[in-house]
Amino acid sequence: xxxxxxxxxxLSLFCLFAAPAWAGDANALAQGFKDEEACNEPYAKTGxxxxxxxxxxxxxxxxKGKAAAxxxxxxxxxxxxxxxxxxxxxxxxxxxxxxITSRAKASKERRxxxxxxxxxxxxxxxxxxxxxxxxxxAGADLTGLKPVLDYYDGLPKK
Numbered sequence: 001x002x003x004x005x006x007x008x009x010x011l012s013l014f015c016l017f018a019a020p021a022w023a024g025d026a027n028a029l030a031q032g033f034k035d036e037e038a039c040n041e042p043y044a045k046t047g048x049x050x051x052x053x054x055x056x057x058x059x060x061x062x063x064k065g066k067a068a069a070x071x072x073x074x075x076x077x078x079x080x081x082x083x084x085x086x087x088x089x090x091x092x093x094x095x096x097x098x099x100i101t102s103r104a105k106a107s108k109e110r111r112x113x114x115x116x117x118x119x120x121x122x123x124x125x126x127x128x129x130x131x132x133x134x135x136x137x138a139g140a141d142l143t144g145l146k147p148v149l150d151y152y153d154g155l156p157k158k
Contacts, residue, residue: 024072025069025073029072033079035059035077039081056077074120075120079134085109086152088112088113092107093107
């Protein structure tokens with residue numbers, strides 16, 4: 001699911017086969033957020049996107065919880081991964097909100113952040129996990145997080 005060339009088909013299949021928990025599973029969300037920490041340090045140190053995506057894939061395939069909670073888990077993993085990827089991209093781009101007219105014109109770091117966002121955001125919405133719940137999980141302020149989420153929601157899909 002976190003492959004380098006995420007396709008709409010793969011994302012659709014993920015959404016189809018991941019059994020949704022009603023209104024999100026807070027424990028699975030928090031566990032995914034926590035488990036993803038193991039992927040952060042290597043990516044932050046090396047910038048190796050392939051290794052980062054492989055680590056995220058390993059979390060997905062290694063999930064041992066209830067099937068009904070998997071999408072909440074993926075939302076937690078993805079949110080934490082996206083937060084780091086966005087931070088790295090913002091540093092490279094020297095801009096939190098660069099004007100991106102197509103994905104091809106975005107930096108490779110921003111494309112990675114967009115790719116991770118494309119997995120985490122649909123899982124979050126399918127689980128009806130509120131943006132405020134994500135902000136609380138990350139120890140962030142929703143007023144600071146919401147504009148960044150809105151920015152990514154509005155980026156080109158191609």
